[in-house]
Amino acid sequence: MRPKVPASERPDLRPKVTRPDEAEALVSSALAALDVLEPLIEKETELFRKGRVREALSLAMTKNEAAQDYTRCLETLKSNAIAIGRFQPSNLEGLKDRHEAFARLMSLNMAVVATARTVSEGLMRDLADTLGQNSSPKTYLRGGGMHRKAGTAPLALSKAV
Numbered sequence: 001m002r003p004k005v006p007a008s009e010r011p012d013l014r015p016k017v018t019r020p021d022e023a024e025a026l027v028s029s030a031l032a033a034l035d036v037l038e039p040l041i042e043k044e045t046e047l048f049r050k051g052r053v054r055e056a057l058s059l060a061m062t063k064n065e066a067a068q069d070y071t072r073c074l075e076t077l078k079s080n081a082i083a084i085g086r087f088q089p090s091n092l093e094g095l096k097d098r099h100e101a102f103a104r105l106m107s108l109n110m111a112v113v114a115t116a117r118t119v120s121e122g123l124m125r126d127l128a129d130t131l132g133q134n135s136s137p138k139t140y141l142r143g144g145g146m147h148r149k150a151g152t153a154p155l156a157l158s159k160a161v
Contacts, residue, residue: 017080023087026080027095030073034098037066038105045109048116056116 017023040063047056077084084092 014079015076017083017087020087020089023080023084024089024091026073026076026084027089027091030070030077030095031091031098033066033070033073034095034102037063037070038102040066041102041105041109045105045112048112051116053116053120 015022015026017026040059044056044059044063047053047059
């Protein structure tokens, strides 16, 4: 456990923008991070749409690293908002436009991923019900018919390839 140090005594390790060239560089780094992240999100979305879940999931680590880079850039931009506003980097409007387009892309991605998750859960539920029918007890109904009660055994899934 780390010792608690009051916030006023902790050093501020976030980069500080003090010159116009630093503001330009910060905005450029955010644009570069988007250049890496956007194609990954687009590819993931397309793979999920096509039902290629395993391929889409294989992008997770790379996508997470790219998303962390972009998030760090945004946090640095926010912490230097006054300096960015004062220096007005030439590529700032481009970053704003790209960020808005990226937000729309992420919204679509999240909808596609949620749909894939729902479909996968439904398939697993159906599979569990089907497998459970074979292990569920048969009961007799009035009038002589037979009925199967839904199985209660858990479904085990092997990830072996």
